[in-house]
Amino acid sequence: MTQRIALVTGASSGIGKATAELLASNGYYVFAMARRMHRLEQIRSDNIEPICLDVTNAEAIRTAVKHAMTTKGRIDVLVNNAGYGQLGAIECVSMEAAHQQFEVNVFGYARFMQEVLPHMRTQKAGCIINISSILGRISIPGFGWYAASKHAVEALSETLRSEVIKFGINVVVIAPGLIKTEFAAKEFELLETVAHPPAYQKLLTALPRLLAGEPQAPGPEIIAQAVLNAATASFAPMRHALPADSKTAVIARWFLGGRLFNWAIRLKMKI
């Protein structure tokens, strides 16, 4: 049987790293991509080839996809995962920071999808797995720009799925809830860079409380397993939300309706 080939972005830590390692240990040849090459070198193996790349760099993405096609001849799976969370009140996050959030979380995914799709269409097969978030379907104060980027990922994925299913290409969204990675620490680093007037003090106090459960959250391996399942299943779910809180939050939003859900969130956050 020919070896299956996967591209995984954001593979230098967290979910991407766990995914690259799990796919490789299940027989895939993985092109593992991120900016921090020294971190990628730590997972280099016979089945993991690191590529140093920033997902905002269209030329670098083109070169990486071309390299994968030249050396391996096909791309079976794309895992779009590289991302970060720009915390801060919508009013206070600079337009530059908001643009950067979309450059990485949305256009970074889109650039990869546009590069691999012609090859997957020629192959008449392929699977694109986009890592979204619990905040791809709901939103909460302080996470507005991040949630907007993940809502965009969900919309693009849903549209693309219908556009390419007839070419034999599957598009899957995996929506994690809180997962223990470097993600939350980076969110708070970025929050420090946003100037908030005193009126937002309650929100700023609430945000660390909201993420206080992170040390007890599941590790990235559960998302990696969901990616492997989606990549190998002949009938993968269109959207897989996990752990359970990711699913229940969306159900609660649907059940309560917008006004009541928002009230409950403000009550929980004490803002």
Ligand code: NDP
């Ligand atoms: P980490 O911070 O641990 O990993 C993020 C990865 O993205 C790193 O490998 C980082 O690599 C890469 N990355 C960030 N910016 C760029 C860029 N411009 N170019 C290339 N790579 C980049 O976080 P997670 O593993 O938790 O996050 C992975 C995905 O999961 C994200 O899309 C996130 O939104 C999503 N998610 C995470 C949740 C959580 O609770 N952890 C919850 C819901 C969704 P480097 O810095 O080396 O470039």
